Amino acid sequence: MTEPRSSWPLYEVFVRGKRGLNHVHVGSLHAPDDEMALRNARDLYTRRNEGVSIWVVKADAITASSPDEKDPFFAPAGDKVYRHPTFYAIPEDVPHL
């Protein structure tokens, strides 16, 4: 019996480990719809209390930067060292700075 390839869409799963933390990508899964994706994600990625909140997003809804153009894409930040606090020389004896 042959079935259509990947008959269920791919979802990416993000889990908030505990209150106060960001959701972090943990992996992916296939599910027929959003609701089932959420339930499958619970069973697959939080069997040991790994999370307090889950996001699921259809993989094709994600827009990603391409690794090939990594250098030019991130270049605008490369030469702006003045955005970092360590760029500025302040005498040691100035308090609270």
Add this chain to the structure above:
Amino acid sequence: MDLEREFERVVAADHRIEPRDWMPDGYRKTLIRQIAQHAHSEIIGMQPEGNWISRAPSLRRKAILLAKVQDEAGHGLYLYAATETLGADREDLTTKLIEGRQKYSSIFNYPTLTFADVGVIGWLVDGAAICNQVPLCRTSYGPYARAMIRVCKEESFHQRQGYELLMTMMRGTDAQKAMVQDAVNRWWWPSLMMFGPPDAESSNTEQSMVWRIKRHTNDELRQRFVDMSVPQAEKLGVTLPDPKIAWNAERGHHDFGDIDWDEFWQVVKGDGPCNAERIENRRKAHEDGAWVREAAAAYAAKKERVA
């Protein structure tokens, strides 16, 4: 050419290759083959132990066994997901497994005859798997390494529950102790075979080491496993079925006897005790589940039309 140099630089620097990076075709193919085989092993591996869920001797043991088998399913899914980041398709891999075009670990072609086998699988089979898998947490392909980190965390529960089960039986009646020894006798050699053929005959090892897919050779990992298991067997009070096991102070390792590689190849090629049964069960589960997958997809399509 630049892309290839960049790939080699990242791998040599022990950094990770990520899904959308350029990679050589051979690297991609090797990874898909290895990760799929690993995923299939987890899925087929549910069967030997699943065999004892309905007959576990207590509710406690049943709950533990259920959790363990559920973990194996989870491990299979993490790994199938990792293959999909390489362009493989899970449905297609399942078909290849069912049609015998892709392999799984030969260890799961041995039967689980008594409940002691559940304990020995946890101790020795999962122990050998951990030896194999811990170095893979640092494998060069990011999604594979991350899947292995999750798997290893969960495997340590598997190994400890197995050892604890055996300790409990070894405190029991003579019949129970004999059952444990019998299970150890049957599983010891197949566990050593889990590390694959000797280095001299392992066709994929060299390239996989360069690509840092593999971090240690089969023989290195097998030796590590023997060294770990000898004191554990002593503590448990069982005898490993190999009279040649002896500490070799010069090497700083245990010597051990020759593995029956004819048996290994026979099982790999499909003539193990349970090969046909395992695949048949997997096929049946897949086909019997077809209507559920179709119904869920139809429901999703209907909701989409209404919305």
